[in-house]
Amino acid sequence: MDHDKLVQLVTAEIMRQLALNPLEKIEKPIIPCKKALAIFTGGTIGLEQSFLELQKIKASSIELSIVLSVAAERMIGSDRIKEQLGSNVNLVTAQSPYPGKLLRDADIVLVPVLTQNTAAKLAYTLSDALPATLIMQALMLGTPVLAAMNAADPQDGWRIKGNMGKCSPALSEALRQNLKRIESYGIELVKVENLATGSQKIMDRIAKKVASSQQSDPQGTTPRGKKNIVDAAVIKVAVGNGLKSIITPRGSIITPLARDIAREYGIELIEEHKKMLEE
Numbered sequence: 301m302d303h304d305k306l307v308q309l310v311t312a313e314i315m316r317q318l319a320l321n322p323l324e325k326i327e328k329p330i331i332p333c334k335k336a337l338a339i340f341t342g343g344t345i346g347l348e349q350s351f352l353e354l355q356k357i358k359a360s361s362i363e364l365s366i367v368l369s370v371a372a373e374r375m376i377g378s379d380r381i382k383e384q385l386g387s388n389v390n391l392v393t394a395q396s397p398y399p400g401k402l403l404r405d406a407d408i409v410l411v412p413v414l415t416q417n418t419a420a421k422l423a424y425t426l427s428d429a430l431p432a433t434l435i436m437q438a439l440m441l442g443t444p445v446l447a448a449m450n451a452a453d454p455q456d457g458w459r460i461k462g463n464m465g466k467c468s469p470a471l472s473e474a475l476r477q478n479l480k481r482i483e484s485y486g487i488e489l490v491k492v493e494n495l496a497t498g499s500q501k502i503m504d505r506i507a508k509k510v511a512s513s514q515q516s517d518p519q520g521t522t523p524r525g526k527k528n529i530v531d532a533a534v535i536k537v538a539v540g541n542g543l544k545s546i547i548t549p550r551g552s553i554i555t556p557l558a559r560d561i562a563r564e565y566g567i568e569l570i571e572e573h574k575k576m577l578e579e
Contacts, residue, residue, distance in 0.1 A: 334503055335363045335536075337399070337406040337438075340381075341431045342371025343413035345451035345458045346492035350412035351384040353448075353495035357410075358385060360500065365390035365402050369431050394430065404561060407536065408502055409438040411447035412495065416475055419452040422487070423478040439486050441557050442531070444502045448492035452479060506533050528552040530569070535561045545570055 338354060358364045366381055366389055373393055381391060392399045403409070411418070411431070418431055427433040438445050450456045454472040459465050467475075483489055490498040509531075528549045535558045538546050545568040548554065554569060562569055 334407045336408050337365050338410040339367045339431045340372035341415045341418045342375045343415035343451040349492045356496035357499050367392045370394045409445045414447040414452045416452045419478045423481040445487045446498050448495050449489040450492050530554045532557045539565050
């Protein structure tokens, strides 16, 4: 066979193999998956809009888990949830085990329809039902809670259209005070049509906090008395990036929830000064 012809054949075969098995693959950066836990209480005011908002949240690459109270199972049902939010959504019902791990892993807790009943329970710290228990525990864990307040607002437009806005001034004021009280506990209240944008704002705040906490201080420029805080958000970023260990600046405060999540995912927390001694 002619030498030039042989070179052409070999070159063609090499190019074919490279096309099938590229030597270099462009690796996409690992983007940690954010997680939201949405708790349905059984209310129906604003429910349809809440589905649209949750669809937007899910479309923004946020892993969505749904908790249905006993009332929500009866009023909404699992089939309706799957129809609106996808058959692959994580779904917790009253018959499921307590979703403690889902709560600890959540970056945000959402209440798509906050009812007057649930608002009243939260206002007086009553945890006699699954939604109130999860929301109270989220607050104690420091997890952001965002609730659509339409169903709990005595003067909401939907409620007035449904001929349910005729309560006495005293009762109306009591219901509004419940909302003010739970806001003081740290629950952020929005109109249901702002659920997705409100969620994104909270996620942006979390991202900035994580970026700030990940900055090291090798020159010792941290002001005296100021401590670096390693919280659950930092650990979740490490999980998303496949890390097996995290080096924490000397004197860092590691929250109990951060330690729990690190233990669950097998991530070792190494203090910076101890690593330096080992080296």
